[in-house]
Amino acid sequence: MASSPSFEGGTILGLDNVQVDLPLAGIGSRSMAAAIDHLVLLVLQLLWLLAATTLAGFSIIEGTLIPVIMVSGFFLLQWGYFAVLEMSTGGKTVGKHILGLRVVSNVGGRPSAAALLIRNFIRTFDLLIGVPLMAVDSRCRRLGDMLAATIVVHEQRTTAEHVQLRRFPASWGGQEVAVVESFLARAHRLEGDQAQHMADQMLQWIRTTEPDFWSAVEPNLVWSQDRVMVLAQVVEAQS
Numbered sequence: 001m002a003s004s005p006s007f008e009g010g011t012i013l014g015l016d017n018v019q020v021d022l023p024l025a026g027i028g029s030r031s032m033a034a035a036i037d038h039l040v041l042l043v044l045q046l047l048w049l050l051a052a053t054t055l056a057g058f059s060i061i062e063g064t065l066i067p068v069i070m071v072s073g074f075f076l077l078q079w080g081y082f083a084v085l086e087m088s089t090g091g092k093t094v095g096k097h098i099l100g101l102r103v104v105s106n107v108g109g110r111p112s113a114a115a116l117l118i119r120n121f122i123r124t125f126d127l128l129i130g131v132p133l134m135a136v137d138s139r140c141r142r143l144g145d146m147l148a149a150t151i152v153v154h155e156q157r158t159t160a161e162h163v164q165l166r167r168f169p170a171s172w173g174g175q176e177v178a179v180v181e182s183f184l185a186r187a188h189r190l191e192g193d194q195a196q197h198m199a200d201q202m203l204q205w206i207r208t209t210e211p212d213f214w215s216a217v218e219p220n221l222v223w224s225q226d227r228v229m230v231l232a233q234v235v236e237a238q239s
Contacts (some may be wrong), residue, residue, distance in 0.1 A: 023154040025101050027134050030152055036095035041081050048073045060193035064099050083120040096152070106139075106149045109178025119144035166236035169206070169213040184237050187228045227238065 024227060054072050074199055084092045091103035103119070105111045122144050126133075130142035138153050163185040180202065184209050187195040207214045211223075231237075 025152040033095035034097040037093050040094050086116045100155045108182035109176050115148040119148035166186045169210040196227045
């Protein structure tokens with residue numbers, strides 16, 4: 001098996017306060033990714049300045065409109081670079097891709113477009129207070145993350161990371177599905193009996209809160225000491 005990458009660890013609360021471990025990104029990795037992104041952004045802004053100046057030189061744009069167009073372009077680049085990339089790549093920018101980071105929801109799932117727009121809308125403000133906030137927050141979140149209910153994590157570098165649930169209670173939403181998928185994808189990496197304990201908690205939670213669903217799937221379960229395997233049967237997990 002390939003060795004696991006090192007990362008700053010963190011814990012979130014998932015189903016009924018069941019703890020789910022996520023590899024939270026720290027200030028160092030986030031700051032380095034941001035530095036790379038702002039370097040890319042600077043290059044794009046210089047290219048925009050060159051393009052606007054060139055168009056003005058050929059009298060394609062009226063002189064009075066040049067400042068307006070330049071400022072508008074800088075704003076769109078500053079805000080759109082991060083928001084558009086994160087929405088189109090599943091939570092990554094150039095810097096995050098290089099550093100192996102990704103934006104996810106606070107339960108480990110894919111963030112909504114609205115959440116990504118919110119976290120980037122106040123990015124300029126976070127340039128002033130983001131680092132101090134990350135330093136005191138247990139999940140290393142800046143203000144944009146807090147408002148959008150997102151976190152930044154290290155991407156897992158294992159061969160079987162993605163797990164999809166083929167069966168789950170009709171009352172479950174994206175949060176519940178994301179928590180169970182996230183747990184099953186990294187259960188093999190947890191130490192000692194931690195994975196078994198967490199899986200047993202989730203099984204008890206499903207049995208208690210979803211009695212109709214449980215009574216439908218229980219007769220076909222193959223019970224064993226491996227509670228992770230039993231949980232995978234319950235939700236028909238597929239890698």
